[in-house]
Amino acid sequence: MTLRVDTRIAEPDLALGDETALNAARLTHLQRLEAEAIHIFRETVAECERPVLMYSIGKDSQALLRVAIKAFYPAPLPFPLLHIDTTWKFREMIRFRDSYTKELGLKLLVHTNPDGLAAGVGPFTHGSATHTDIMKTQALKQALDLQGFDAAFGGARRDEEASRAKERIISFRNAAHAWEPKAQRPELWRLYNTRHRRGESLRVFPLSNWTELDVWQYIQLENIPLPDLYFAAERPVVERDGTLIMVDDDRMPLAPGETPTLQKVRFRTLGCYPLTGAILSDASTLDEVIAEMTTSRMSERQGRVIDRDQSASMEKKKREGYF
Amino acid sequence: MADGGLHGKGQVGGEALSPQRDLLRFITCGSVDDGKSTLIGRLLYDAGAPPQDELERLERDSLRSGSAAGRLDFSLLVDGLAAEREQGITIDVAYRYFATDKRKFIVADTPGHEQYTRNMATGASTAEVAVILIDARKGVLTQTRRHSFLVSLMGIRKVVLAVNKMDLVGYDQAVFDAIVADYRAFAAPLGFTEIQAIPVCAPDGVNVAARSTSTDWYDGPTLIQYLETVPLTEASLKAPLRMSVQGAVRPDPEFRGVSGLITSGHVQPGDTVRVCPSGRTTTVARIVTYDGDLPLAVAGQSVVLTFADEVDASRGDVIAAADAPPQIADTVTATLVWMDDAPLALNRDYLLKLGARTVAAKVTDLHHRIDVNTLQPVAAETLALNGVGEVTLRLDQAAPFDPYDEARDTGGFILIDRLSNATAAAGMLRQAVRRADNIHWQAQSVDRSARARMKGQRPAVLWLTGLSGAGKSTLANRIELQLQATGRHTYILDGDNVRHGLNKDLGFTEADRVENIRRVAEVARLMADAGLIVLVAFISPFRADRDLARSLMPADEFIEVHVDAPLAVAEARDPKGLYRKARAGELKNFTGIDSPYEPPLSPEVYIDTTTTSPDDAAAQIVRLIEQRGLPGLDGDGI
Numbered sequence: 030m031t032l033r034v035d036t037r038i039a040e041p042d043l044a045l046g047d048e049t050a051l052n053a054a055r056l057t058h059l060q061r062l063e064a065e066a067i068h069i070f071r072e073t074v075a076e077c078e079r080p081v082l083m084y085s086i087g088k089d090s091q092a093l094l095r096v097a098i099k100a101f102y103p104a105p106l107p108f109p110l111l112h113i114d115t116t117w118k119f120r121e122m123i124r125f126r127d128s129y130t131k132e133l134g135l136k137l138l139v140h141t142n143p144d145g146l147a148a149g150v151g152p153f154t155h156g157s158a159t160h161t162d163i164m165k166t167q168a169l170k171q172a173l174d175l176q177g178f179d180a181a182f183g184g185a186r187r188d189e190e191a192s193r194a195k196e197r198i199i200s201f202r203n204a205a206h207a208w209e210p211k212a213q214r215p216e217l218w219r220l221y222n223t224r225h226r227r228g229e230s231l232r233v234f235p236l237s238n239w240t241e242l243d244v245w246q247y248i249q250l251e252n253i254p255l256p257d258l259y260f261a262a263e264r265p266v267v268e269r270d271g272t273l274i275m276v277d278d279d280r281m282p283l284a285p286g287e288t289p290t291l292q293k294v295r296f297r298t299l300g301c302y303p304l305t306g307a308i309l310s311d312a313s314t315l316d317e318v319i320a321e322m323t324t325s326r327m328s329e330r331q332g333r334v335i336d337r338d339q340s341a342s343m344e345k346k347k348r349e350g351y352f
Numbered sequence: 353m354a355d356g357g358l359h360g361k362g363q364v365g366g367e368a369l370s371p372q373r374d375l376l377r378f379i380t381c382g383s384v385d386d387g388k389s390t391l392i393g394r395l396l397y398d399a400g401a402p403p404q405d406e407l408e409r410l411e412r413d414s415l416r417s418g419s420a421a422g423r424l425d426f427s428l429l430v431d432g433l434a435a436e437r438e439q440g441i442t443i444d445v446a447y448r449y450f451a452t453d454k455r456k457f458i459v460a461d462t463p464g465h466e467q468y469t470r471n472m473a474t475g476a477s478t479a480e481v482a483v484i485l486i487d488a489r490k491g492v493l494t495q496t497r498r499h500s501f502l503v504s505l506m507g508i509r510k511v512v513l514a515v516n517k518m519d520l521v522g523y524d525q526a527v528f529d530a531i532v533a534d535y536r537a538f539a540a541p542l543g544f545t546e547i548q549a550i551p552v553c554a555p556d557g558v559n560v561a562a563r564s565t566s567t568d569w570y571d572g573p574t575l576i577q578y579l580e581t582v583p584l585t586e587a588s589l590k591a592p593l594r595m596s597v598q599g600a601v602r603p604d605p606e607f608r609g610v611s612g613l614i615t616s617g618h619v620q621p622g623d624t625v626r627v628c629p630s631g632r633t634t635t636v637a638r639i640v641t642y643d644g645d646l647p648l649a650v651a652g653q654s655v656v657l658t659f660a661d662e663v664d665a666s667r668g669d670v671i672a673a674a675d676a677p678p679q680i681a682d683t684v685t686a687t688l689v690w691m692d693d694a695p696l697a698l699n700r701d702y703l704l705k706l707g708a709r710t711v712a713a714k715v716t717d718l719h720h721r722i723d724v725n726t727l728q729p730v731a732a733e734t735l736a737l738n739g740v741g742e743v744t745l746r747l748d749q750a751a752p753f754d755p756y757d758e759a760r761d762t763g764g765f766i767l768i769d770r771l772s773n774a775t776a777a778a779g780m781l782r783q784a785v786r787r788a789d790n791i792h793w794q795a796q797s798v799d800r801s802a803r804a805r806m807k808g809q810r811p812a813v814l815w816l817t818g819l820s821g822a823g824k825s826t827l828a829n830r831i832e833l834q835l836q837a838t839g840r841h842t843y844i845l846d847g848d849n850v851r852h853g854l855n856k857d858l859g860f861t862e863a864d865r866v867e868n869i870r871r872v873a874e875v876a877r878l879m880a881d882a883g884l885i886v887l888v889a890f891i892s893p894f895r896a897d898r899d900l901a902r903s904l905m906p907a908d909e910f911i912e913v914h915v916d917a918p919l920a921v922a923e924a925r926d927p928k929g930l931y932r933k934a935r936a937g938e939l940k941n942f943t944g945i946d947s948p949y950e951p952p953l954s955p956e957v958y959i960d961t962t963t964t965s966p967d968d969a970a971a972q973i974v975r976l977i978e979q980r981g982l983p984g985l986d987g988d989g990i
Binding site for chain 2: 054055056057058059061062063064065067068071072074075096099100101102104105187188194195212213214215216217218219220222224225226236237241242243326
């Protein structure tokens with residue numbers, strides 16, 4: 030399946046200006062969104078020295094990666110992938126990451142904060158806020174500095190969260206990776222001002238204008254593989270503060286008498302397993318997931334423990350350099 | 353009444369949203385007082401966009417915020433930025449998303465009054481439709497005029513006039529009709545092709561998604577119906593092809609293509625296209641995508657094109673319909689919307705980004721500012737943040753463009769501050785002041801090399817620099833005599849003949865001296881274009897100015913000659929008595945005395961006039977000129 034659905038209707042020898050043919054060639058919203066994202070990838074690569082794609086193995090990353098590959102076809106992807114591994118990701122995510130990038134022959138860089146690793150930082154011992162700061166935010170800054178990347182592509186969308194509604198497609202960060210509200214540049218038409226000095230960098234969000242449903246429909250149309258975690262299956266979970274947490278390995282401390290139960294669950298977003306809530310679901314195929322999403326309709330961040338942490342709003346995190 | 357109950361479910365959105373929808377971007381204009389947030393919230397709600405947990409929060413918060421019993425406060429759905437406002441974070445343009453079965457919508461919402469011009473220009477730049485809110489009790493206000501002007505300025509031609517709070521005027525048709533008549537009269541000069549007025553009560557959803565018996569006198573579309581059916585950009589599919597080249601695609605020696613997004617028109621293999629600004633024509637061989645070759649690509653698609661010939665096309669070039677190419681000019685008029693805290697500096701170098709092309713540009717004239725409230729031109733010295741003005745821009749190289757009103761993507765540009773890297777302004781190109789259209793393709797039969805061939809010589813600019821009294825004029829004269837003797841066509845530009853005519857308006861301040869040299873360099877270039885060997889004898893003490901002159905010429909047609917003599921020798925010669933005057937303080941800024949001379953670092957020729965006679969020096973330079981051979985012949989040998 031491809032997005033060429035409409036254009037393939039057109040006969041190769043159609044007369045120029047033929048209105049019927051042109052009407053048939055009208056683009057769908059997904060085609061427009063894809064074309065916009067491709068344009069953003071190409072602009073960034075043309076104007077930046079060392080771009081990198083932040084690969085987080087989730088559905089948004091998968092969609093982002095497919096668009097990136099399309100943007101540079103028939104040339105190979107002109108930048109590597111970077112995964113910030115907190116060591117607390119679902120094991121299946123890591124398996125999926127390694128096999129998928131190998132299959133496509135992509136260059137994958139993996140970075141873990143060595144200081145955090147040495148100090149044994151984790152969500153159970155240090156709490157979600159500290160864990161996220163050290164193993165994600167600080168780790169990301171380390172990796173970008175280490176390699177001298179000046180542009181990092183991410184799969185964030187403006188519809189994800191209220192404070193992202195005004196995020197730029199190309200978001201400027203100073204040399205300390207901080208997001209400065211005053212330094213954000215107006216974005217008009219399809220013109221992006223990517224100018225930056227050495228040490229300064231850009232976060233680039235080609236999927237800014239996509240919604241969660243757009244991503245799912247794109248994945249379906251494009252036949253993009255996803256980790257199984259997105260689809261309902263019986264998995265061992267415990268309930269913590271009203272959130273279903275999957276027991277993915279034996280690092281998960283269980284309270285006396287607490288035993289994981291097998292429940293049919295799936296995940297709407299993927300991250301560190303102790304911070305990612307599962308939802309009860311029977312949706313085990315892409316069609317069923319999309320159908321369930323349009324009827325049950327809870328926001329996708331509902332399962333993320335990190336967002337509920339009031340003292341650390343997304344805005345604050347962003348100012349500190351969170352993606 | 354439309355459904356406004358606590359458990360109202362989305363009416364338009366729903367289960368199986370088709371992936372075959374199209375996309376409409378629009379902007380909402382109005383203040384919080386007009387109920388703008390409530391209207392957007394209601395649109396999102398009626399389209400079923402907010403997820404269930406957000407709706408539950410809406411119900412809870414509506415009770416708390418003291419809304420009328422059983423009425424939801426829809427503004428809460430879009431006021432998610434309240435916390436940031438308290439933290440003092442700038443709120444400029446927020447984008448919202450919703451979809452119906454027919455279309456996906458992207459709404460640009462520009463809250464706040466302070467930065468309205470900059471923010472509205474940004475939001476409107478990508479919008480096809482503007483929804484302008486009017487409070488039925490207040491009618492057309494100054495802000496309505498301001499919003500309508502900006503919307504029109506940014507090229508939006510379709511406007512919805514949402515007359516809100518109709519419940520507060522008893523759904524009176526006479527009130528509605530009067531407001532609409534008033535607005536149409538005011539908006540007549542703004543060039544809107546369509547003004548759809550709709551009577552609305554946002555909290556109750558009247559004429560948002562559902563019709564209402566309260567307005568049974570209104571038989572037009574609801575807001576959502578209008579947005580779902582307003583025709584999209586078909587026009588741009590039939591418009592001439594434009595694709596700004598983002599990059600060359602050369603994965604292997606066999607494949608040569610260019611990538612880009614088609615911004616207007618359409619293209620098929622076999623089409624004849626023109627690469628601008630070079631003007632070469634070629635035929636499209638393939639339209640390459642990851643999903644396979646396409647038989648047709650249209651505006652809005654990102655593609656890779658390959659051509660039948662090996663044409664040079666690189667980033668920033670425009671691939672255009674061969675029979676309807678863009679204009680090419682280096683001096684243009686434009687409307688600027690100033691967006692930076694630092695005001696416009698006339699004649700300062702900015703970077704101008706147009707499509708994928710970035711060039712240096714300066715604003716040489718500010719014709720006037722436009723008062724966005726009265727739409728009247730006002731005399732102005734500069735443009736400050738949120739200022740709008742008409743200007744003339746001079747680019748350092750000719751660029752292909754279309755007038756903004758014909759094609760936004762090839763007529764809209766940004767100016768970037770070279771020091772701060774801030775986006776300083778958005779601009780809409782209007783027309784070429786000096787067209788370069790014809791230089792490349794229609795004038796090819798008589799181009800500069802043809803003119804040079806007629807003279808049987810390769811043109812050159814011989815740039816003689818050195819202290820006053822070093823011997824530049826003497827040397828120039830000897831060179832000219834020797835060249836004339838062998839039938840060469842020459843001309844000498846020196847300080848005296850230029851200062852008394854072309855540059856008699858210039859003094860000796862640093863700025864004037866820079867301009868003096870710039871003009872001389874331009875004249876020298878024109879004369880070289882005409883085929884002449886031009887001898888320039890100017891002190892030209894600053895390296896940057898000489899480099900500018902060099903940059904105007906092909907590499908082997910600029911010959912820098914350092915005519916050197918120690919200051920003491922030059923001062924002793926003092927042929928015009930200038931050193932004496934400078935020493936006496938009668939001449940200010942005299943090179944060598946109270947103004948520096950920056951010697952060339954690597955001139956093509958170095959002449960020490962204390963050891964070389966003028967005739968020997970001239971002979972050496974003439975040999976160099978003759979060794980370069982003739983234009984259009986291979987090799988520089990004899």
